[in-house]
Amino acid sequence: MTIVLGYARVSTIGQNTDNQVERLRGAGCVEVFQETMSGTRNAHSAVFRSLFDRVAQLRDEGHEVEVLVTKLDRFSRTTRDLINSVMELAELGASFRALDNSLRYDKNDPTSKLMFHMFSALAEFERELIVSRTSEGAKAAKERGVVFGRPPVLTDEAVRRIREQFDTGLYTPNQLARREGVSRSTIHRVLGLYGAKPYMTAEEREDANRKAGKR
Numbered sequence: 001m002t003i004v005l006g007y008a009r010v011s012t013i014g015q016n017t018d019n020q021v022e023r024l025r026g027a028g029c030v031e032v033f034q035e036t037m038s039g040t041r042n043a044h045s046a047v048f049r050s051l052f053d054r055v056a057q058l059r060d061e062g063h064e065v066e067v068l069v070t071k072l073d074r075f076s077r078t079t080r081d082l083i084n085s086v087m088e089l090a091e092l093g094a095s096f097r098a099l100d101n102s103l104r105y106d107k108n109d110p111t112s113k114l115m116f117h118m119f120s121a122l123a124e125f126e127r128e129l130i131v132s133r134t135s136e137g138a139k140a141a142k143e144r145g146v147v148f149g150r151p152p153v154l155t156d157e158a159v160r161r162i163r164e165q166f167d168t169g170l171y172t173p174n175q176l177a178r179r180e181g182v183s184r185s186t187i188h189r190v191l192g193l194y195g196a197k198p199y200m201t202a203e204e205r206e207d208a209n210r211k212a213g214k215r
Contacts, residue, residue: 002064006032007051009042009074020070027099029068039077043085055094065094072098079121086116153202154182154190162190 006024008017017034024032031054035047042048051067058065067089069075076082086096090107097104105116162180165171173187189199200208
């Protein structure tokens with residue numbers, strides 16, 4: 001009987017592995033190893049290594065083991081780490097399968113070995129294209145005058161103008177945000193709406209820094 005172990009990973013705290021875990025359980029996983037970790041660094045994480053320890057333990061107990069993931073990039077986001085990790089599983093006697101890629105690696109099956117290397121190479125190529133397009137898009141935006149990063153802090157004059165415009169009743173917070181080129185949350189703070197934290201202008205911030213001896 002083959003024991004199926006699952007591995008589920010997300011990159012940031014704001015995400016969760018619930019959907020992955022549900023799919024892995026539905027595919028027969030009796031244990032699922034979960035973590036929040038970048039796919040470029042997970043190869044040496046404690047959770048990832050514990051998966052391999054469990055594979056070795058089950059092998060020593062005489063079981064056949066399969067490791068299952070929903071997608072290849074959940075296991076790793078670099079071809080080198082992906083191949084190295086799957087090869088390590090193969091050395092432990094385990095097979096590997098990715099649900100979304102319909103891909104299975106078995107060291108005793110030459111066809112599965114060839115397909116695995118082809119899929120992993122294509123997956124990394126696709127990620128590199130996305131990175132390249134994102135970089136090109138950012139460059140083009142900068143050439144058009146788009147400013148990236150945190151917006152500048154509003155001055156006393158800008159804050160006074162926003163409050164006066166709002167008091168006329170002619171502008172909504174959303175309209176003021178568009179007119180001033182700032183976020184809605186900034187306008188809410190300037191106007192003291194919806195329990196927003198008080199807004200500190202550029203002059204007020206400079207004064208506070210001076211008093212704190214930071215200048």
